[in-house]
Amino acid sequence: LNGKDAAVSFLREQSRFVITTHVFPDGDGLGSALALSLALEAMGKQCRVYCRDGVPDVYEFLPHSEKVLKKTPPADGAALVLLDCNKPERAAIEAEDFDSTAVIDHHETESDFGQVRWIEPRVPATGIMVYHALKALGAAITKDIATNLYAAIAVDTGTFRFSNTDPDSLRVAAELTEAGAEPGYISENLYQTWSENRFKLLCMNMGSLDVKGSVSLTTVTAEMFELTNTHIYDTENFVNFPLLMKDVKVSVFLRETEKNIWKVSLRSKGDINVAKLAERFHGGGHKNAAGCRVRGDLVTVRGKVLGAIRELYGL
Amino acid sequence: LNGKDAAVSFLREQSRFVITTHVFPDGDGLGSALALSLALEAMGKQCRVYCRDGVPDVYEFLPHSEKVLKKTPPADGAALVLLDCNKPERAAIEAEDFDSTAVIDHHETESDFGQVRWIEPRVPATGIMVYHALKALGAAITKDIATNLYAAIAVDTGTFRFSNTDPDSLRVAAELTEAGAEPGYISENLYQTWSENRFKLLCMNMGSLDVKGSVSLTTVTAEMFELTNTHIYDTENFVNFPLLMKDVKVSVFLRETEKNIWKVSLRSKGDINVAKLAERFHGGGHKNAAGCRVRGDLVTVRGKVLGAIRELYGL
Numbered sequence: 061l062n063g064k065d066a067a068v069s070f071l072r073e074q075s076r077f078v079i080t081t082h083v084f085p086d087g088d089g090l091g092s093a094l095a096l097s098l099a100l101e102a103m104g105k106q107c108r109v110y111c112r113d114g115v116p117d118v119y120e121f122l123p124h125s126e127k128v129l130k131k132t133p134p135a136d137g138a139a140l141v142l143l144d145c146n147k148p149e150r151a152a153i154e155a156e157d158f159d160s161t162a163v164i165d166h167h168e169t170e171s172d173f174g175q176v177r178w179i180e181p182r183v184p185a186t187g188i189m190v191y192h193a194l195k196a197l198g199a200a201i202t203k204d205i206a207t208n209l210y211a212a213i214a215v216d217t218g219t220f221r222f223s224n225t226d227p228d229s230l231r232v233a234a235e236l237t238e239a240g241a242e243p244g245y246i247s248e249n250l251y252q253t254w255s256e257n258r259f260k261l262l263c264m265n266m267g268s269l270d271v272k273g274s275v276s277l278t279t280v281t282a283e284m285f286e287l288t289n290t291h292i293y294d295t296e297n298f299v300n301f302p303l304l305m306k307d308v309k310v311s312v313f314l315r316e317t318e319k320n321i322w323k324v325s326l327r328s329k330g331d332i333n334v335a336k337l338a339e340r341f342h343g344g345g346h347k348n349a350a351g352c353r354v355r356g357d358l359v360t361v362r363g364k365v366l367g368a369i370r371e372l373y374g375l
Numbered sequence: 376l377n378g379k380d381a382a383v384s385f386l387r388e389q390s391r392f393v394i395t396t397h398v399f400p401d402g403d404g405l406g407s408a409l410a411l412s413l414a415l416e417a418m419g420k421q422c423r424v425y426c427r428d429g430v431p432d433v434y435e436f437l438p439h440s441e442k443v444l445k446k447t448p449p450a451d452g453a454a455l456v457l458l459d460c461n462k463p464e465r466a467a468i469e470a471e472d473f474d475s476t477a478v479i480d481h482h483e484t485e486s487d488f489g490q491v492r493w494i495e496p497r498v499p500a501t502g503i504m505v506y507h508a509l510k511a512l513g514a515a516i517t518k519d520i521a522t523n524l525y526a527a528i529a530v531d532t533g534t535f536r537f538s539n540t541d542p543d544s545l546r547v548a549a550e551l552t553e554a555g556a557e558p559g560y561i562s563e564n565l566y567q568t569w570s571e572n573r574f575k576l577l578c579m580n581m582g583s584l585d586v587k588g589s590v591s592l593t594t595v596t597a598e599m600f601e602l603t604n605t606h607i608y609d610t611e612n613f614v615n616f617p618l619l620m621k622d623v624k625v626s627v628f629l630r631e632t633e634k635n636i637w638k639v640s641l642r643s644k645g646d647i648n649v650a651k652l653a654e655r656f657h658g659g660g661h662k663n664a665a666g667c668r669v670r671g672d673l674v675t676v677r678g679k680v681l682g683a684i685r686e687l688y689g690l
Contacts, residue, residue: 220548221534221566223559230549233535234542244538248644251536253621256586262619266578271571304577306568329563 064189067178068196070162071096074139076106082145083112083152087250089144090119090128091212092164092186096141098124098208099199108133112152116293121249122211123204135159144186146179147171164189166216184224187212191232203240210241211250219247258294261285265298265313274309274375276302277362282316292317299325310334310375312365314358322361326350332373340368379504382493383511385477386411389454391421397460398427398467402565404459405434405443406527407479407501411456413439413523414514423448427467436564437526438519450474459501461494462486479504481531499539502527506547518555525556526565534562573609576600580613580628589624589690591617592677597631607632614640625649625690627680629673637676641665647688655683 061070079097081089090111097107114130115122135157142148142163147170148155155161155173163174166183183189187209194201201209213233217225220233237243254262261284268279280295292315299313309332313325324341326334327349334350341364343352354361369375376385394412396404405426412422429445430437450472457463457478462485463470470476470488478489481498498504502524509516516524528548532540535548552558569577576599583594595610607630614628624647628640639656641649642664649665656679658667669676684690 218562219534219536220558221562223557225552225558227549227553230545230552234545234549237540237545238542242538243535243540247533247536252618252644254619256620256622259617259620260584263578263581263584266581269575269578302574303567304569305571305574307571329567 061176062178064178064192064196066176067162067164068193070139070160070176071100071141071193071197074105074160076136076138077141078108078110078133078135078138078153078158079141079143080110080151080153081143082150085111085113085116085119086144087119087122087215088185088187088212090115090125091122091208091210091215092143092190094122094124094127095187095194095205095208095212096143096190097127098202098205099194099197102202103197103199106138108138110151110153118250118253119211121246123207142174143190145170146173146177148173164193184222184226184229185213185216187216188229188232191236201236201239206236206239206241207246210236210243211246214243214246214250219243219250255290255294257288257290261288261290261294262298262301264288265295266301269302271302271305271308272366274307275312275366275369276305276308276310277312277314277366278302279314279358280316281358282319285316292323299327303327303329310369310373312369314361314365316358317353320355320357322354322356322358324352324354324361324365326352332375337365337368337372340372341365376491377493379493379507379511381491382477382479383508385454385475385491386415386456386508386512389420389475391451391453392456393423393425393448393450393453393468393473394456394458395425395466395468396458397465400426400428400431400434401459402434402437402530403500403502403527405430405440406437406523406525406530407458407505409437409439409442410502410509410520410523410527411458411505412442413517413520414509414512417517418512418514421453423453425466425468433565433568434526436561438522457489458505460485461488461492463488479508499537499541499544500528500531502531503544503547506551516551516554521551521554521556522561525551525558526561529558529561529565534558534565570605570609572603572605576603576605576609577613577616579603580610581616584617586617586620586623587681589622590627590681590684591620591623591625592627592629592681593617594628594673595630596673597634600631607638614642618642618644625684625688627684629676629680631673632668635670635672637669637671637673639667639669639676639680641667647690652680652683652687655687656680 115125139160140158146165162176270277302311311327315323328334333347338350338352341352430440454475455473461480477491585592617626626642630638643649648662653665653667656667
């Protein structure tokens with residue numbers, strides 16, 4: 061069964077759920093899972109929310125985030141709902157334990173998993189789909205549900221800055237704000253909760269800036285991690301800062317994860333497809349956001365990446 | 376006459392307009408003025424758009440920005456519309472030359488100027504008021520009008536991140552996106568058009584970071600301006616970066632405008648009122664954003680500001 065109506069019927073008919081989202085969860089996956097569970101519980105159903113990696117610090121402000129279990133709950137006859145991904149492996153869940161399964165996701169299809177599948181790759185966030193499902197179910201949108209869904213949408217549209225922002229995402233955000241979501245509070249929690257050490261790492265990272273024509277390179281070395289007592293996940297979003305520059309079309313961000321192993325994040329503007337660049341190095345991603353791993357010392361890795369950029373895009 | 380209906384009648388009845396906004400214009404003033412002029416012209420009326428300071432580089436992408444005149448147009452029997460300010464002096468215009476005058480603004484009242492006055496301090500952006508006026512006039516919202524108004528709203532709500540964001544601003548943004556505004560294109564033009572030198576200045580500025588408890592201090596010296604060939608206006612927004620840190624409640628940003636004269640920008644989170652701090656040094660502003668000038672060498676100025684922060688807020 062495919063589509064929204066099938067998903068809504070599934071949610072209406074089942075009474076016990078395990079709701080899960082992908083590992084390394086983001087605000088869209090977690091906010092969607094929490095909102096869905098809160099609404100279903102208010103309808104008298106039972107829900108357990110599972111995410112292998114739990115809730116990263118930055119998302120702890122999501123209402124009822126303490127509900128998220130890090131241990132796979134036993135299936136125990138419940139129905140499985142996979143959110144913001146469409147392959148059970150992405151959520152580290154044993155899908156065969158479940159008799160009834162549904163997928164609600166806005167990513168390109170990676171598998172044909174799910175007795176019920178509602179997949180809309182053009183929708184900017186899974187949170188938008190969950191909102192429409194809840195409306196169809198007649199669920200009341202409480203302040204806590206609204207906050208979870210607004211955060212989900214904000215994360216996946218860059219608070220309505222990305223080119224995926226469409227009229228419906230803004231209209232849903234308006235309705236969520238009416239239902240009690242506070243855009244200022246949510247944005248402060250999403251964007252202004254860095255540790256001092258993380259900010260110092262950003263300062264060091266920006267000190268490494270090198271601009272070659274329309275390509276920027278920035279680096280975090282193992283030494284910088286050590287000096288600031290930070291970790292790889294503290295570098296989230298660093299790759300986007302050089303894009304502030306008008307003439308920078310590709311931002312390359314290198315992190316030393318182990319001696320001579322570099323995690324490379326790539327971002328681009330407009331039509332430059334950095335997924336192709338990542339594929340050269342056995343990585344992957346989307347047109348404007350991709351990544352890969354490259355071995356070698358820093359000078360060699362920079363040379364390899366810049367060489368590939370020259371070849372692929374003539375930059 | 377007061378309120379929306381009076382303003383709409385004024386726009387409907389008059390046939391020739393001078394539309395103006397405040398000096399040092401921002402996206403809300405310029406976008407509102409351009410959108411209003413385009414809509415009135417499509418209705419067969421004549422409009423001249425005036426702003427003493429013209430259009431800053433960052434706003435040149437606004438459709439028809441080349442319409443903005445830097446020289447006061449002669450009144451010549453036209454009606455005056457003052458946008459995004461409510462005192463003619465703020466727009467550097469000789470209001471006595473005009474027989475008919477109207478004000479459309481979302482700031483607190485500074486004067487009782489205007490035969491017709493529509494002032495709504497609770498509305499996040501003048502662009503929202505102009506949108507509602509155009510709908511009431513039955514004007515067609517073209518892609519160019521929608522782009523100008525979306526940009527206006529985006530600037531004054533920080534693309535829906537500030538606490539002033541309300542359901543209506545999001546709903547209007549949805550309708551503007553439906554009418555052809557492209558959120559991704561507009562955000563790229565607003566936020567990703569820095570010069571390389573400006574970004575290098577930011578990197579240097581961040582290198583100066585000093586965190587004292589919940590207060591951050593960053594500095595741009597005359598030497599940094601010289602090394603990067605940049606100017607005071609290139610430092611716009613720098614003061615906000617340290618607020619990324621969770622524990623930073625007050626961000627102090629010092630710039631050396633002349634030998635031993637420092638322009639101090641202040642930003643705060645939550646209830647800390649930095650306007651009070653600015654007043655200590657004969658400056659001013661709003662609760663969370665204020666500024667002042669302080670004389671002395673860097674060490675002395677830092678000491679004075681930190682001392683006042685300790686006294687006022689106990690931080």
